[in-house]
Amino acid sequence: MNSKYYLTEVDKNPQSIFCYHNLRGETFVEPHSHDKGQFLYTEGGVVHVKTDTRMYYLPARHYMWIPPGVRHAIYPSSPKVIMKNLYFPMIVNASGFYKKEGIYPINNLLIEMLLYTKNWNGDITKSQRNKYAIVYAFKALLEQTVSKSLHLELPHPTDGRLIQIIKYLTDNIHKEHLLPKLASNFSMTDKSLYRLFKKDLGMSFIKYYTQLRIFKSLEYLMNSDYNISEIASMVGYSSLPTFSNTFAKVLGKRPSEYRKTNEIYLEA
Template sequence: MWKVLLVEDETFVRESVKEIIQWEDMGFTLTGEASNGEEALEMIRKQQPDLVLCDIVMPKMDGLELLKETRRAGIASKFVMLTCMGDFESMRKAMEFGASNYILKLSMSVKDLRETLAKISAELSSSTSKPAAMSAAEETAERITHPEVKKIILYIDEHYDEEITLASLSRHVMMGENYVSALFKKKTGETLIHYLHRIRIEKAIELLLTSDLPVNQIGQNVGFMNDNYFIKIFKRITGTTPSQYRNAK
């Protein structure tokens, strides 16, 4: 069964979505629900659901920000956004940030939801059958069409363990630093430094789970020369320290 987290601030909509179909018949099980983005982010970090069915407009943290924070944490949960008619800009941004699909709340039907879940189930089955999961860098590069931004993403993926600065990336694509910084944020939804940290933490997680290397060595291997800074960034992104993460897994 694929795990689903339902995130919606309107109780009536949450209950309607829960009751509209037989989830188990589609291969899904509802493992939790949240009424705002902040609450949902904590649940995503702990549960790592396969699918997040998420409203876009919510208090405390909206659906778009929740999607971005989930990706920054290196969590690859599928996102399907619940939205209102006419909110085309939010729909466009959600798809740009990596959402798999969206459903209009007011006209949602059993058919809409079943078709969407069937699509997500196929995607999940396909991804788990691959020898290795696609890295965050590959996923981002796949959905970004701007050539210079794609070039930066692939460069970071290959050189994350080296010293990388805005100046070195700007030289790599032969553009000004301010322009590169603004362009990357516009096309990916996150700053260069946040993206670099996210990739390094993703690589650190792989080493934590597949090796016996000490935490300080893992930090150095992924590009953090300062142990305390590595632990600080790791905790900011995952909610736990590297040692706690390794022990929990």
Template sequence: MQNANLKCGLSEKSEGHYVDDIATNAYVWYDTNWKHDDYEHKHHRSQLTFVEEGYQYFHMDEKVYLVPQNHVIWIPSAKEHRITSESKTVNLMIVLFKSIPEKDFYKNVHVFSAPPVLKEMILYASKWDKELIDNEEKTSFLNALLTSLPSFCKENNSLQIPVPTDSRLIPVCNEINRNYQYTFDIEELAKLAQMSVRSLQRIFKQNTNITIQKYLQLIRILKSIELLDANQYTLSQIAFMVGYKSLSAFSTSYFSVIKEKPKARK
């Protein structure tokens, strides 16, 4: 960020609300060691974010979207969102669009792994970093990037962590988030929710669209991504730290969520 009130080229006139006085339809904003306010904000441009290094959590629509390294997230215009991350370093590139095609794809949030062609397109576009005036190549290229997004999107719904709206389920989720490395007694979780085991399983699935077991798996994989990013542990150490009894079980679970094998940087 260039100063406290200028974020991604937009002027923040009050907390979370931006004034867009940029004339160009689309522009690129690349940042290393990204730091963003963690309060809710919105802007009247659609946003494509590519995480080159690290990871980010996007909080919106009663969900938490995980965007790991080499993934992108598409956020429609005027969508309130909040961003958090515990990653040591976050390098990312944002492309902001004022006008978008009239297709349903662009009206919804999408998170997916950037295939090689899309990644190369995004990295090529970094040549126009913070260039807020139009030129013919930039305009044509960013428009091609925008219109090609639906064909690149292979949605990964496993990267969406639901936040229950039923207050009885909050203690259950909090307990899982605190003690994800342990095996849970479903009866103890039911006591926290003050309902029967059968009711808990039914209401949790209705409220979040996933089972308690799936929720636990997602939390464990999220924690493993944080540990991988810390670059301090082997894969076997991480597997045991997040609750798996073997590296193979962890690798299988990780692949089912992230769609690629876990890789330690050490």
């Protein structure tokens, strides 16, 4: 089942839970939305999920909940990435969890249930009582076992100058950038650039730039054999302890711990 096909199939039966597992080797899933809510799980790397306002960084052994109607495109960072998807019809009075985008670490119970469903594809309807009971319970468990959503996203700039500046930062991520020098490179004062970040992105330059570096390092950790010291340097850190401490502050784990989560469990 290719991606073009499954995108049109998800909502054909509004009452079904739609299952699409083992999506692998896709380089890009075009912008689209569904009437159903989407559970997207990944292994083997990082998946970029781009909505109209944000870029999300979904790391291995985590899942993202995408509410109904949210337009999004999917960019896996490596052909090794495996994605598993479940699409759920939503009730009018669904709880807050199902109404907002979020990235969460997966727990062992959900992993076991995904393993159980790993060869299922297509519509699962109430008439398939045994299968339906499992995926229906899976949806309920998402909300009941959820921890706090991880802030693994960056807002899209809308100001033309800031779009250029962020492209420059991304293209030169291996260098360290300080606000005064960056501002002068773009014929701005550091005060005006500071204000522009706050106004357009709702966050300071240092917070945006720190997260950009750490999210990029996450891709290197998942998709390469570079050691952690090399990766620190590749995102502009001259000090390994500073990089490791910053990484842990942003993502809640040390780089070495994150690398261990990249084993593939659910390959068919």
